[in-house]
Amino acid sequence: MKMKISFDPDIVALMQAEIAAGEKAVSAAMRSAGTSLKSAWRAQITGAGLGIRLGNSIRLATYPKAKDSLNAAALVWSNAPVIIGAHDTGPLIRSRDGFWLAIPTPAAGKISKGGRITPGEWERRSGLRLVFIYRRRGPSLLVAEGRLNSKGRAVASKSKTGRGVATVPIFLLVPQVKLRKRLDLARDAERAVDGVPGMIVAEWVQSTTIT
Numbered sequence: 001m002k003m004k005i006s007f008d009p010d011i012v013a014l015m016q017a018e019i020a021a022g023e024k025a026v027s028a029a030m031r032s033a034g035t036s037l038k039s040a041w042r043a044q045i046t047g048a049g050l051g052i053r054l055g056n057s058i059r060l061a062t063y064p065k066a067k068d069s070l071n072a073a074a075l076v077w078s079n080a081p082v083i084i085g086a087h088d089t090g091p092l093i094r095s096r097d098g099f100w101l102a103i104p105t106p107a108a109g110k111i112s113k114g115g116r117i118t119p120g121e122w123e124r125r126s127g128l129r130l131v132f133i134y135r136r137r138g139p140s141l142l143v144a145e146g147r148l149n150s151k152g153r154a155v156a157s158k159s160k161t162g163r164g165v166a167t168v169p170i171f172l173l174v175p176q177v178k179l180r181k182r183l184d185l186a187r188d189a190e191r192a193v194d195g196v197p198g199m200i201v202a203e204w205v206q207s208t209t210i211t
Contacts, residue, residue: 019070020068021204022070022204023067023068023069023070023072024068024203025200025201025203025204025206026068026069026070026071026072026200026203027062027068027069027072028068028199028203029072029196029199029200029202029203030062030072030073030074030196031062031072031074032199033074033192033193033195033196033199034060034061034062034074034075034076034192035060036192036195037060037074037076037188037189037192038058038059038060038076040188040191040192041055041058041076041078041185041188042055042056042058043055044183044184044185044188045058045084045087045183048087048182048183049182050087050182054080054083054084057078057079057080057083057084058076058077058078059076059077059078059079060074060075060076061074061075062074062075063075076189084183084185086179087179087181087182087183088181088182088183088184088185088186089181090178090179090180090181090182091178091179092176092177092178092179093176093177093178093179094175094176099175100140100173100174100175101173101174101175101176101177102118102119102142102171102172102173103139103171103172103173103174103177104116104117104122104170104171105169105170105171105172106152106153107148107152107153107154107168107169107170108122108153108154108170108171109122109151109153109154119142119170119171122170122171126144126146126154126155126156127156128144128145128146128154128155128156129144129145130142130143130144130170130171131143131144131145132173139172139173139174140172140173141169141170141171141172141173142169142170142171142173143167143168143169143170144167144168144170145157145165145166145167145168146165146166146168147159147164147165147166147168148166148168154168154170
């Protein structure tokens with residue numbers, strides 16, 4: 001006697017379809033979680049007044065790139081990790097050589113790329129000499145003899161009589177600075193991770209329903 005057993009519907013086909021739905025659901029959930037975290041971090045950075053450019057340093061990549069997978073992953077990172085990390089942790093900053101940190105005043109201006117200018121660079125650019133002024137109370141100073149232009153920056157005076165010339169504070173000198181913590185990236189990351197299981201289930205159910 002010969003017996004033949006068949007299953008209707010095909011269990012193997014059902015399992016393969018379920019696995020495919022799972023791969024699609026996990027990949028979609030990771031893409032969604034990664035996109036959400038990238039947007040949240042960018043919004044946090046710009047909301048803290050750190051600028052759109054720094055916000056745009058946040059990047060996203062999902063893996064694998066060419067297909068869906070049950071092991072799909074999303075990576076969110078910054079192209080400016082040192083700057084972002086400093087604002088995220090609020091570190092204590094000291095001078096490398098153990099002396100002073102030179103903090104430019106508005107009269108110092110900025111370098112062409114929008115960053116902070118150093119005392120040496122300022123002297124080269126302005127043609128003025130900086131003079132150290134020690135103060136027992138409050139930060140010491142680096143000052144220059146010049147005038148303030150229409151933008152509030154110190155420049156050399158062209159006056160032959162000395163009219164308008166003043167001693168202008170260019171840099172504040174302090175031994176250390178405590179950077180204020182302005183970001184909480186871990187908070188958004190934890191929210192994104194906590195939301196992944198629910199997104200996988202929702203995507204899986206939707207994928208199975210559509211199929």
